[in-house]
Structure formats: C-alpha cells, structure tokens
Amino acid sequence: MVMLGLGVVFYGNRLIGIVLLAVLFIRIILVKNPTILVGSLVAGTLFAGVCLITHLQLDRHQHQFQPETPVTWTVKLYPDTLKVNGASLSFIGRPDGQQQKYVFYCRLKSKGQQELLQHSIKPINAKMSGKLDHFLPTTNVNQFDMNRYYHHQKIQKAFIAENLTIMGPPVHLSLIDRIHMLRSRFNQYCDHLPKTLSLYATGLISGYRPTHFFDEMAGVKQLGLLHVFSISGMHVAYFLTIVDQLLAILELSRFKKAVISITLLGGYFIFSGGSPGLLRAVMMAIIAILNRLFRINLSKLDIWSLSLMLNLMILPEAMFLMGVQLSYLLALGLIVSEKLTYFKQTILLNLLTVPILLFHIYEWHFLSVAVNLIVLPLFGKVIFPLVILGVIVGMFSLWLVTPVEWLLHLFNDSLNWISGLPGLIVFGKPAFWIVLMMLILTFLLVIVSRRAVKYVALGLACLYVGTFMVIHFPLHGEVTMFDIGQGDSFLIREPFNQNITIIDTGGKVHFNSQPWQKESRDYQAKRLSINYLKSIGVSRIDNMCVSHQDADHCGDLPAFIEEMNVRRILIPLGMDKNPGFMNRISNRKQSTKLICVNDEMRVPGLPATIYHPYLPGKGENHDSMVLATRKGGLNWVFTGDLDRPGELDTLARHPNLTADVLKVGHHGSKTSSDPKFISQLHPKIALISAGRNNRYHHPNEETVTLLKQHNIKMFNTQNQGMVRYVYRHNVGHFETVLSGDEGNGS
Structure with missing residues (x-):
C-alpha cells in the first residue's frame, strides 16, 4: 500500500x-x-x-529523437497485433536496435499491402520512414487522454510513417515469433466460425477484439461484464486446470510440473495479448505455484500483495489503467470476501467495480448486480466450456457448431435485451477522492462488525446520492464550443440541467476513396461531445438543433440518437424533404419529434430565438438555421454555415439583431462574415470552430483580419480546444482546455 x-x-x-x-x-x-x-x-x-x-x-x-526529425527504422510486424481499418494501419512496436516502444501510424498505399497484413500469419519485417511526434493533447474536458494512457505503459511518442516497405518474413523465428504466429492462426481460424462464436472465442481465448466487438456486445459493456471478457483470473485458472490435468497423465515430479506450468503461463501471457491486467493474474498464478513448490506458506493476501509490488516495479503507472484497477480490486475482493455467501460476495464485487466504471465510463446499469449473480456462475460452468467446445468441434465441421452458435447467440441477445431495459444510470464522473472514499467504505462493509455495517452502508449510500445530486443539479450553466475538428458542435446547458440544447453534432466528411480504403463506421462524437455530456451527468437532449445538412454539422447525429434520449430535432424548413438527411435520423425513437422551423416560429422550450431561414430549402449552406440567445449576461448568435447573402438577408429582416458573442459562419471561411454583418452585430468575442491543418485553410486570413480590425477577441478550437463559458445568473467567465494564442492558428 x-x-x-x-x-x-x-x-x-x-x-x-x-x-x-x-x-x-x-x-x-x-x-x-x-x-x-x-x-x-x-x-x-x-x-x-x-x-x-x-x-x-x-x-x-x-x-x-526530436519531433519532425526524419527517421527510417526496420520494424517487425506481428499480424495479430496490427489494427487495419481501411487504409489506416496502427500498432505498437519496437524498432530494431531500440529499447523503447512506439505507437506506429501509417496510411497503406495499396490494397495488396492491406490484404497481406490482414491475412499473413508469419511476422513481417518492414522498413518504415517517417517522423516521431508527440501524442495529441486532450482538447476537450474529460476526453480520453491518449498521451497519459500510453505514458502509463512507458510509451511516450508516436511514429507517423510516410512510407512503408514490406520486406518479408524474418529468416529465423524466435519462440515469441512462433507464439504470435499461433495467435494469428487462431484468430484467422475464428474468422471462419459463426459470428457470435467467433467473437466469444477471440475475446475469451486470444484476447483479440475486432473493431465491431462492442457493436455486437453492447450488453456486455452496459451491464458491467467487461471484466469477464478481459482475460484475467478466471481464464488463467481454466488454463492451469487443463495444464494440470495433462501433466498428471505424464506423472512428472513436482519441480518439473512447476517449471512447465510457469513456462506455459508465460507463453499464454503472450498468446492472450499481454495486457497489463492479465499480468496480475499470471504473476499471482506463478507466485502461487512457487509457494506450493517451496512450501513458503504465503497467504492469498501475501500473493496478491507480491503480485502488486512486482507489477508496480515493472509498470510504475499501471495502477492508473482501468483494466489493472478492476483486475486487482476484484482479486482483492475475492480474497476478502471468501467467507461470505455467494450472494453477498457477488454484491461486494459489483460494488467494487462501480466506482471504477463511473470514473472511466460515467454510467452504470441498475440491473448489472442481478445479471452478475446469474451470469458469473453460468459463464464459468456453461459459456466458457461451450466456447471451447465450439472451437474444437469447428475444426471438423462448421455444421456441428450450429447448436453452439445458437446458444451463444441467444445468450448474447439476452444480455443486449436486458441492457436495453430501463435502469441505465448516466451518473457522471465522480472526483478521484470520492472514488477512493467509495472503495474504502465498500471494503469496510466486510471488515467492520455487524453493528457497524449499517452505518457504513448508510455512509456509502449518502456518498453516492450526494455525488449524484452535485453532478446532476449544478448551480451553474454553460455555453460550450466542442473541439470536434473540422465541424461545428455547441452545447447550451442551463443551471440545474433544466434545459439541454445541442447545436450541431460535428462529423467526418468522407471524400472520394476506393472501397478498400474506407474505414469502418466511427462516430467521434462518442469520444468527444457525448463523452463530455455523460461525464457531467447528461443523458437527455431537449433540443437538437441541426443548422443544415453538411456532414461536418450533422454527420454524428445517429450517435446522439443511439446514445442519448433526444426529445426533439429542429431542422431548417424544407430539410425534411432531403432523403440524405432523413436517412441519418431513420433510427430515431418514435418519441423523438422532428420540427421544421423558420424565422417566424417560436418553439416552446427552446432557449433561443430563430432568425433564419425564412424560405424552405434543401438544407444547404444558405439555408442554415441562425439561433440567438442570452445566457450569462451575454447575447449569443450561432450562424451555422450561412453565406454572406444570407447574413445580409437576416439583417434586413431583423435589423435589431446584435451579439456579444458570435459563432463565426462557415468555420471562418471568406464566404461568410460579411463586413456589414460584423459591423452591425458588433460582437466583442468570436468563436471559430475549425480543424487543425484542415484542407480548406479555415479560418481564412481575410476573415481573421476583419475580426481583428473590429477589435474582436477570438476563441479558435485550433488553438484553445474546447471553449466553455460558465455562468451563474448574469455573470460568467470563459475557460479553455488549451492555452493557445487567439487567431487563426495552424
């Protein structure tokens, strides 16, 4: 400790x-x-x-190695560790002659390279030319910190490859190479199994998760069953049981059995992906084997403590990884609660996982306790053996695994169905010290006397309820510009979360590319804006305002519909006749209302006034919805991608329109921000949302010069990242995630 x-x-x-x-x-x-x-x-x-x-x-x-310095390295690629998504390649590797690991990123040049990397079994030597660079900093509040994540694993830099030359397999294969080959062969074999069996086999045996894993296994994530699919203690115990039974047939000495078991555990660690969380289970198993061999009489708690100490010596920052936290907490929980009944032990283990899940994922399903009570014994006695049986039988006949696939599919669909029932609580992110208090009180439930248990339980309940209330009923409101790259996305949140309004969602613009280059569906809003909303306890959207049809403004709308409770979607008049846009919202719930608006409409419950459009259109730039509101003592105007003629038309119809804060139109393009428009609105602050190094060179120098001539302070996501205006009543202040200079940036 x-x-x-x-x-x-x-x-x-x-x-x-x-x-x-x-x-x-x-x-x-x-x-x-x-x-x-x-x-x-x-x-x-x-x-x-x-x-x-x-x-x-x-x-x-x-x-x-300084960033931007050209470097050429030879790297060994293990196909089982590569992530190939369309033309994008990424992996963690160690160049020849280097002690340090790097995260490699590369754009593949041909379909032949893609197919070779996806279907190869043997390791591949490759020559990569490129530059080292730092990981991008987090630019949104509570965004996943990639820099910190890799730093915890002693990886400090990324290698951005500009050229990849495949040289072929190595001449001599090491033992580690052969283990990776075995894993590659196993994963490729599983690809030919029925879909559900394939996902369960790779997830539970080789630790490999394809890109669509969580799309198919949504219930596993929402019901808090991730620890079951993170290869750890249960899997190692299964592995050792099989090894012990095989070694018993050979009638070897205790010493030889121990040496073989430890050696095979090391191989299994590599075969299963070598995650930091798995390291705990393997080390505890090895220490337990040595404890029995030399009769040291270490207790289970001693073994746990030694494993933790060794883990921290190898990876000093491992404790900050969610997988490691869950692995050690659950192992300690099993040790502390071994004298409890199964019912009480399962509840305790669930209570131990809740603070960790809330800190990292921000949500928890109320039914997860009941599901764990049923699923955990079912998993160990039925599901895991069923998967192993399916993998073995599949070697002889895919037809024979049909009953196994049917049972696994039924089990998985049941989990997905249960996760869709009411009970998912978007709790928000508790403070670090609150998480520690939750864990300490949870352990005290087992340690203290029976008389004191009710007081500890009451204290724990009050801590959860109090934290929930503070997160969900804030005294302040905010107007936030998300940093979503090239696009727009804004949040208007009123105090006590009385009203939540989103203006645009952002999204990726897909340019012409060949079929093999297209990446799998990825909504970045899940990692950025939706992630932030959940971290502050927001699970509903009262008003989803879509300025117009462009993908960089509404491309991630399906993700909001899927992840959040969207009460109504507001679109410019006539955009409901646009089949491309209507296809984006085809998965919306029946309770989600679609409202077409123009500047003459007043929408009850919308904390803003609509100033454009006034004619029906297809949802193009000149049809953009213009919204204005007053929050925190400031007048705000949001213009989407409205062009200059549209700005002047808006002024002609609404000559009294003014702004303290203006969302600059079309990301600062010169097609927007007419000088007359800027002069009449006379804003003090301009918000510019544009991607770094974007191909359009937004914001345009002409626009930036115009804003400077009017002495307008600029907040630009390229330089400041997420920008928040936090207010109480009529007083507020701006906060930025990055401390960059104002202006157009790069």
Missing part, C-alpha cells in the same frame, strides 16, 4: 497521495511491528528508486 501511495504522489494527485501515505504511516506506527515498518520503508525506497530511474530513462529518450 505504501507503493500505491507513492505512485499516486508521483503520477497522480499529489495531495491525495500525501494524505494516503500519512494515513498508512500512522497505521504502521500503531501496529508497533518492526518487521512491517522496515518492510514498508524498504519497499517504499525501492519503488521510489524505480520511479526515479524510469523517469530518467524516459526523459533521456524524450531528448534522443
């Missing part, structure tokens, strides 16, 4: 880490055991040394 406290100090919240260390130090002193005191000091000193050495190594590497 001392090492955990030090880890929080070095890599997390320093204040919380110091408090944890102080509490642990007081606890150690009160125990009055010299052995514990000395052991804690030695462990803490060793770990501090490891952290210092790791920091120095990473710092030295940081300055070894």
Whole structure:
C-alpha cells in the first residue's frame, strides 16, 4: 500500500497521495511491528528508486529523437497485433536496435499491402520512414487522454510513417515469433466460425477484439461484464486446470510440473495479448505455484500483495489503467470476501467495480448486480466450456457448431435485451477522492462488525446520492464550443440541467476513396461531445438543433440518437424533404419529434430565438438555421454555415439583431462574415470552430483580419480546444482546455 501511495504522489494527485501515505504511516506506527515498518520503508525506497530511474530513462529518450526529425527504422510486424481499418494501419512496436516502444501510424498505399497484413500469419519485417511526434493533447474536458494512457505503459511518442516497405518474413523465428504466429492462426481460424462464436472465442481465448466487438456486445459493456471478457483470473485458472490435468497423465515430479506450468503461463501471457491486467493474474498464478513448490506458506493476501509490488516495479503507472484497477480490486475482493455467501460476495464485487466504471465510463446499469449473480456462475460452468467446445468441434465441421452458435447467440441477445431495459444510470464522473472514499467504505462493509455495517452502508449510500445530486443539479450553466475538428458542435446547458440544447453534432466528411480504403463506421462524437455530456451527468437532449445538412454539422447525429434520449430535432424548413438527411435520423425513437422551423416560429422550450431561414430549402449552406440567445449576461448568435447573402438577408429582416458573442459562419471561411454583418452585430468575442491543418485553410486570413480590425477577441478550437463559458445568473467567465494564442492558428 505504501507503493500505491507513492505512485499516486508521483503520477497522480499529489495531495491525495500525501494524505494516503500519512494515513498508512500512522497505521504502521500503531501496529508497533518492526518487521512491517522496515518492510514498508524498504519497499517504499525501492519503488521510489524505480520511479526515479524510469523517469530518467524516459526523459533521456524524450531528448534522443526530436519531433519532425526524419527517421527510417526496420520494424517487425506481428499480424495479430496490427489494427487495419481501411487504409489506416496502427500498432505498437519496437524498432530494431531500440529499447523503447512506439505507437506506429501509417496510411497503406495499396490494397495488396492491406490484404497481406490482414491475412499473413508469419511476422513481417518492414522498413518504415517517417517522423516521431508527440501524442495529441486532450482538447476537450474529460476526453480520453491518449498521451497519459500510453505514458502509463512507458510509451511516450508516436511514429507517423510516410512510407512503408514490406520486406518479408524474418529468416529465423524466435519462440515469441512462433507464439504470435499461433495467435494469428487462431484468430484467422475464428474468422471462419459463426459470428457470435467467433467473437466469444477471440475475446475469451486470444484476447483479440475486432473493431465491431462492442457493436455486437453492447450488453456486455452496459451491464458491467467487461471484466469477464478481459482475460484475467478466471481464464488463467481454466488454463492451469487443463495444464494440470495433462501433466498428471505424464506423472512428472513436482519441480518439473512447476517449471512447465510457469513456462506455459508465460507463453499464454503472450498468446492472450499481454495486457497489463492479465499480468496480475499470471504473476499471482506463478507466485502461487512457487509457494506450493517451496512450501513458503504465503497467504492469498501475501500473493496478491507480491503480485502488486512486482507489477508496480515493472509498470510504475499501471495502477492508473482501468483494466489493472478492476483486475486487482476484484482479486482483492475475492480474497476478502471468501467467507461470505455467494450472494453477498457477488454484491461486494459489483460494488467494487462501480466506482471504477463511473470514473472511466460515467454510467452504470441498475440491473448489472442481478445479471452478475446469474451470469458469473453460468459463464464459468456453461459459456466458457461451450466456447471451447465450439472451437474444437469447428475444426471438423462448421455444421456441428450450429447448436453452439445458437446458444451463444441467444445468450448474447439476452444480455443486449436486458441492457436495453430501463435502469441505465448516466451518473457522471465522480472526483478521484470520492472514488477512493467509495472503495474504502465498500471494503469496510466486510471488515467492520455487524453493528457497524449499517452505518457504513448508510455512509456509502449518502456518498453516492450526494455525488449524484452535485453532478446532476449544478448551480451553474454553460455555453460550450466542442473541439470536434473540422465541424461545428455547441452545447447550451442551463443551471440545474433544466434545459439541454445541442447545436450541431460535428462529423467526418468522407471524400472520394476506393472501397478498400474506407474505414469502418466511427462516430467521434462518442469520444468527444457525448463523452463530455455523460461525464457531467447528461443523458437527455431537449433540443437538437441541426443548422443544415453538411456532414461536418450533422454527420454524428445517429450517435446522439443511439446514445442519448433526444426529445426533439429542429431542422431548417424544407430539410425534411432531403432523403440524405432523413436517412441519418431513420433510427430515431418514435418519441423523438422532428420540427421544421423558420424565422417566424417560436418553439416552446427552446432557449433561443430563430432568425433564419425564412424560405424552405434543401438544407444547404444558405439555408442554415441562425439561433440567438442570452445566457450569462451575454447575447449569443450561432450562424451555422450561412453565406454572406444570407447574413445580409437576416439583417434586413431583423435589423435589431446584435451579439456579444458570435459563432463565426462557415468555420471562418471568406464566404461568410460579411463586413456589414460584423459591423452591425458588433460582437466583442468570436468563436471559430475549425480543424487543425484542415484542407480548406479555415479560418481564412481575410476573415481573421476583419475580426481583428473590429477589435474582436477570438476563441479558435485550433488553438484553445474546447471553449466553455460558465455562468451563474448574469455573470460568467470563459475557460479553455488549451492555452493557445487567439487567431487563426495552424
């Protein structure tokens, strides 16, 4: 625990880490055991040394290769670790002659390269030319931090490849190469199995998840069953049981059995993907084997503690990875609750996962406890053996696996159906110290006396309810410009979450490409704007305002319809006759109203006034919806991609329109922001939403110059990332995620 406290100090919240260390130090002193005191000091000193050495190594590497310096490396590609999505290739690899790992990104040049990488079984040597670069920083609040995620795994830089030359398989294959070949062969074999069996086989045996995994397994995610599909203790136990039964036939000595078991565990670790969460299960299994072999008499808690210490020595920042957190917490929960009934133990394990899931995913399904009570024993005794049976039988006849596929499909559909029932709670993101308090109180439920349990349970319930209330009923409101790249997406949230309005969703614009280059469907809103909304406890959209039909404004609308409760969609008059747009919203619920608006309409419950369009259209730029509102003492105007003639027409019909804050039209293009329009609105602040290094060179220099001539302060997502105006009553302030200079940026 001392090492955990030090880890929080070095890599997390320093204040919380110091408090944890102080509490642990007081606890150690009160125990009055010299052995514990000395052991804690030695462990803490060793770990501090490891952290210092790791920091120095990473710092030295940081300055070894400067970004933008051309580099050519030879890299060994393992097909089972490659992610090929259309023409995009990414993987984690270590170049020849280098000790450091990198994340490689590359655009494939031909369909032949794609097919070779997708269907190869043997490792492939490749020469890659490109430049090292830092990972992009997070530009939205609560966005997944890729830089931090890879840093936790001792990976600091990305390699952006400009050229890939495939050289062929290596002449000599190492043991690790052969294990990767076996995994590739297994994954390719599973591709030919029926769909559900294939997903379960790769997910539970080789640890491989295809890009469509969570589309098919939505119930697994929403019901908190991810830990079952993250290869860990249960899978290692199955593996060791099979190994023990095979070794028993050979009648080998205890020592030989132990050596073979440990060796096979190492191979299984590589075969199953080698995730940091799996490392815990493998290390605990190895320590347990050595404990039995040498009769050291270590308790289960001792084995858990040694595994944690070794894990932190290897990856000092591993504790910040969700998979590692769940793996160690569930293992500790099993140890602490081994004397409890199955019912109480399952509830405890669920309570331990909830704070971690809320901190990382922000939502939890009320039915997950009941589902876990039923599914966990069913999984171990039925589903896992069924998958293994299906994999074996499939080698002889695909027809014979039909009953297995039917049962797995029924099981998976049941989970998906249950996850769709009422009970999904978008809780929001609790603070780090709140998560620690939730975990401590959960463990106290098992440790304290029966009399004290009800008080601990009451305290835990109050902590959950209090945190929920603070997140869901904020005293402040906000007007937020999301950084979604080349596109628009804005949030208007009133205090106490009384009204939630989204103006445009953003989305990718797909240019002409060959079929093999097209990537699988990916709505970035799920990672950015929707992710932020869930982190602040928002699960409904009262008003979804779509300015016009362009993909960079409404391309991610299907994701909002799928993930959120959208009450109504407002579109410009006439856009309901546009078949392309109507296809985007074809999956909307019956309760979601579609309203066509013009500047003469007043929509009850919409915290804004509509100033354009006044004629029906197809939803093109000149048909853009213009909205104005007053929030936090400021007048706001949002213009979509309205062109200059449309701006002047709007002024002619609404000569009293003014703005303190203007969302600059068409991402700062010179086709918008007519000088007369800017002069009459006379804004003090301009919001520009545009992608970095976009092909259109938005915002245009002409527009930027015009805004500067009028002494208008600019907030540009290219430089500042997400921009939030947080207000109470008529007073507010702007917050930016990045601290870039105002202007057009690059």
